Amino acid sequence: MPPSPSVPPAERLLNLVIALVNTSVAMTKQQVRVGVAGYGDAPSTEAFERMFERDKDTLRSLGIPIVTVDAGGHSDEVGYRIDNDAYALPPVDLTPAELGVVALAAQLWSDKTLRTDISRAMTKLRAAGAGEAAGDAVAGITPRVRAAGDAYGPLLEAISERRVVSFRYRAANTGQEMTRHVEPWRIAARGGGWYFAGFDRDRQAPRVFRLSRITGRVRVTGAARAFEIPDVDVDAMLGERVGAERTAVLAVVPERAQAVRARAKEVVPVVGPSEHTGRTGRTDGRDVLEVPFRSRSAFADELAAYADAVVVLAPGDLRGEVLHRLRAAARLGEADRG
Amino acid sequence: MAERADDRLVRLLGLVAYLDGAGPVRLDELAGRFGVTARQVREDVDALWVSGTPGYMPDDLIDFDAYSLDEGLVHLTRARGMTRPLRLGTREAVALVAALRAMHASRPVQADPGRAAVVGSALAKLTAATGEAASAVDVRLAGDGDPEVLAAVSSALADARRLRIRYVNAADVASERDVDPVRLLTQDERTYLVAWCHRAAGRRTFRVDRILAARVLDERTESHDIDPDVDVTASVLADGGAGAPVATLVLASPARWVAEEVPAESVRDLPDGSFEVRLRVTNPAWLRRLLLSNAPDVRSVAPPEVAADVAAAARAGLAAYGEPARPAETADA
Incomplete structure (x- = not known):
């Protein structure tokens, strides 16, 4: 039965896989073009070459590597084959509850690319015979991470192949756009933002970049295996864990700043008018709270938002940060500032 | 939208690997397992039926038992060597393992030992099956909550x-x-x-x-x-919908996260690196908090009532700190 013309791409790929798995040694390109259903559609040698190269890339990205072998004999052409062992999934014996967890994890990504990747993974796991999913163990829980955007795909490819990326990047402190050349190490999502850490070749130092500040496309350039990926502590690079836990002393109006109160270690209710007044500000009629914090600027953001309901008594640097915000806000009512 | 060729290929190969040695399987059961319609499975079977090794003679093709199919049963009788389930590609392994790691470390999962154990064992099995590539992506979910x-x-x-x-x-x-x-x-x-x-x-x-x-x-x-x-973000900020008033803020570059994390009507970059963001505000308390927290990076606020409201709150705050000193309130100092 000769293959009918205009074979759909999925079926052409399927026939290529079956042919290259079953071939005794290897198939040359010419044998593929003549023999495998779908490739006869190519109107020219160039069109066939493009089609075949694209199909090889598609299969590799699906975890089905095509290997090249010396066809031997009288031909100096290379041959192609697929080794069964190279693509087989080792047995994954998931219990129904575990499969339920995996199905839930599949909902984590809001990102279209990541959703495609994970639903394909689910198809493969199901084909490997995993049983029915049971969702009881994780009932009611819905984790979700916002979309990473277009940079994710090329960055992941560059990390896997250890190739350099270049892209236009808008700096946070100046707003200026510059082209950056980076050896990417790891992609990370923290606190609602996507980042990647790597070695910045222009600045000759490790840097963290925020994906949403990348303007335009990320280009994967240069040779593969161009660098080694070190052990990366993304959190240290982002500065989140920098600085130990400290304790703030706050004077809070009764019944106010409840979300801050919930984290307090110690609450001394309603201080009398004579005890803490003076330079540090009003404490009369207020509760004095001891609240642990790590990030000074994040905590200052939160406390400034309470305006007069919270007064920072200590430490001085946190108090200064809050005052800086309040002074700036007090000037907002005046004319626009340049 | 037409299905992508690579997605369909994964399912076609998956169907053969699953059906190999499985005996007759009901069409609707297959549809449920692979998350597609029964009609799609039937089309997949038709595609598999004409696929095989070059030559494409009857013995070269993947084959099914035609009588079973008439009764809604899919019974694979020749797999042409396609019996091994596909391993996970790098991207798939990354998406799966990063999601499970993030879930495992999250508070709602850690709050319940039984739940943490199930997520942990699923993660261990999949990490073993996928290898180390998965560490390229590292996601951490919220750490908040008592x-x-x-x-x-x-x-x-x-x-x-x-x-x-x-x-x-x-x-x-x-x-x-x-x-x-x-x-x-x-x-x-x-x-x-x-x-x-x-x-x-x-x-x-x-x-x-x-x-x-x-x-x-x-x-x-x-x-x-x-x-x-x-x-959630939309529902917290914009319960009132399209009828809510619009506030226009001009923010300096360090406050760019506002444009990135708050659902804005529009964002416009200005030549000096600052940017203008228009927000539909149904919750004035939320906007006041946002402006107080980020005041040093706020260049302008419109309408003026919003600016006046924030400035009044800030002056009350400064007064509570005793600066600018208001003698009447610190009489005993």
Whole structure:
């Protein structure tokens, strides 16, 4: 039965896989073009070459590597084959509850690319015979991470192949756009933002970049295996864990700043008018709270938002940060500032 | 939209690997397993039926038992060597393992030892099957919320029981309410409880770090016709919808996260690196907090009433600190 013309791409790929798995040694390109259903559609040698190269890339990205072998004999052409062992999934014996967890994890990504990747993974796991999913163990829980955007795909490819990326990047402190050349190490999502850490070749130092500040496309350039990926502590690079836990002393109006109160270690209710007044500000009629914090600027953001309901008594640097915000806000009512 | 060729290929190969040695399997069961319609499975079978090795003579082709198929049973009789399930590609392994790691480390999972154990064992099995490539992506979910509150919410969800919570809203007003929990949603940096609120007689979304206390009641939850799939950020900020007033802020570059994380009507970059963002504001308390927190990076605010409101709050704050000193309020100093 000769293959009918205009074979759909999925079926052409399927026939290529079956042919290259079953071939005794290897198939040359010419044998593929003549023999495998779908490739006869190519109107020219160039069109066939493009089609075949694209199909090889598609299969590799699906975890089905095509290997090249010396066809031997009288031909100096290379041959192609697929080794069964190279693509087989080792047995994954998931219990129904575990499969339920995996199905839930599949909902984590809001990102279209990541959703495609994970639903394909689910198809493969199901084909490997995993049983029915049971969702009881994780009932009611819905984790979700916002979309990473277009940079994710090329960055992941560059990390896997250890190739350099270049892209236009808008700096946070100046707003200026510059082209950056980076050896990417790891992609990370923290606190609602996507980042990647790597070695910045222009600045000759490790840097963290925020994906949403990348303007335009990320280009994967240069040779593969161009660098080694070190052990990366993304959190240290982002500065989140920098600085130990400290304790703030706050004077809070009764019944106010409840979300801050919930984290307090110690609450001394309603201080009398004579005890803490003076330079540090009003404490009369207020509760004095001891609240642990790590990030000074994040905590200052939160406390400034309470305006007069919270007064920072200590430490001085946190108090200064809050005052800086309040002074700036007090000037907002005046004319626009340049 | 037409299905992508690579997605379909994965399913075609998956069907053969699954059916090999499985005997006859019902069409609708296959459809359920692979998450597609029965009609799609039938089309897949038709495609497989004409696929095989070059030559494409009857013995070269993948084959099914035609009589079984007439009865809605798919029975593979020749697999042409395609019997091994596909391993996970790098991208697939990354997407799966990063998601499981993030879930495993999240508070709602860690709040329940049984739950943490199941997620942990699924993660261990998949990590073993996928290798180390998966460490290229590292995702951490919200770390907020009182463990006792999370434990109470988790057990109420698991046992379908009503909760009594003490909740403080964005305007810093605390209240007590009975809610029927629907879902614990961890989205990016925060965890939210989606629930039916008996006081409001409607669906409400509560930030878990603002639940001051939670107690599981004896009452069972009632079933409510509500959509648990909610865009939290939008619902917290924009409950009022399109009729709400618009505020226009010009912010310096360091406050760019506002444009990135708040659903804005529009964002416009200005030549000096600052940017203008237009927000539809239904919750004035939320906007006041945003502006107080980020005042040093705020270049301008419109309409002027909003600016005046924030400035008044800030002056009251400065007065509480005793600077600028208001003699009347620090009489004993």
